[in-house]
Amino acid sequence: MSDPSSFQLPQEFLIVGAAVQTGLFDEIKNNPCTLEELTAKLNLDQRALWIVVEALKALNYLTSDGEKIKLTAEADNLFFNPDHERYMGYSFMHTYHLIKAWTELPEVMKSGKPVSKKDVPDHTRHFIRAMSHNAQRSAEQVADYCLEGLPAKPRVLDVGGGPLTYARAFARKGAIVTVMDLPEVVDMMQPELEPSLPIQMVKGDFTRGLPSGSFDLIYLGNICHIYGEQENRKLFLDVAEKLVPKGQLVINDMIRGTGAWPALFGVNMLINTETGGTWTYEQYKTWLADAGLSAAPWKEAGGRQLIKATKQ
Ligand SMILES: C[S@@+](CC[C@H](N)C(=O)[O-])C[C@H]1O[C@@H](n2cnc3c(N)ncnc32)[C@H](O)[C@@H]1O
Helix, strand or coil: CCCHHHCCCCHHHHHHHHHHHCCHHHHHCCCCECHHHHHHHHCCCHHHHHHHHHHHHHCCCEEEECCEEEECHHHHHHHHCCCCCCCCCCCCHHHHHHHHHHCCHHHHHHHCCCCCCCCCCCHHHHHHHHHHHHHCCCHHHHHHHHHCCCCCCCEEEEECCCCCHHHHHHHHCCCEEEEEECHHHHHHHHHHCCCCCCEEEEECCCCCCCCCCCEEEEEEECCHHHCCHHHHHHHHHHHHHHEEEEEEEEEECCEECCCHHHHHHHHHHHHHCCCCCCEEHHHHHHHHHHCCEEECCCEEECCEEEEEEEEC
């Protein structure tokens, strides 16, 4: 537990998130402008904008070029230069949107219901960018663990794999990959698919069923926490049906009972979903066994907790 006297409230994060949401960085990225021009372009209050711009200058995101306001080189690299080691794009905006929902935790504790979804502009785009960014550090090692022992050119189904980071890692290692995700995510990511990689994207809702075909590996990356026992049991039954004999399922998720983070993440799912949460290894093992899948002890690879199960 932190010492309450040293709490650092997240002002910097909230100021930067508000600047992204109001379009400030996008507006001046290639086109430095004066405070008056920026006020008019973004349709904001000039006094409020001045105060926020001064804070962003003090924090080294913005600087002045005579009368004009422009991005610092550091901010340009952070937001807009994918080749730079500090590049994050706007992947942190997913957390920014989550913070607003988390402030409603007391009401959620009374009602037991998630916060009602507000239409946040660009939410899907920010969410998928965040997932894609977060997966980059672990994708290679996770893919190696998943593909271990499979035949050459394995057929892989990546369920909820729309951010494509894991699909690309599977495909670069020789797999033929089908990615299933929600229609709006497929529409967003399809144009970014490299034609040289054997990846096809399929639109659908995995709670209703999985794409046709049979697979050597089905990968469930961070999707089991979105739903509860009933939906996961059905998903595992569907997975078992789509796997070839001795085919493998890998679940990548936070396992409850292994530390503080899965417990905290459970609160996130309480706030944001109807039935989601984090589940213990014993729960997974039982639900998998009931679907005809035999789970190995969980393993860590690339900092992720993985459960591999084999079709009996
Ligand atoms: C938390 S992200 C995980 C992304 C990626 N698999 C990873 O591990 O980084 C969940 C993904 O599942 C997708 N998804 C959520 N519910 C879904 C559903 N019912 N059917 C299909 N895809 C779904 C989301 O659009 C998103 O791409």
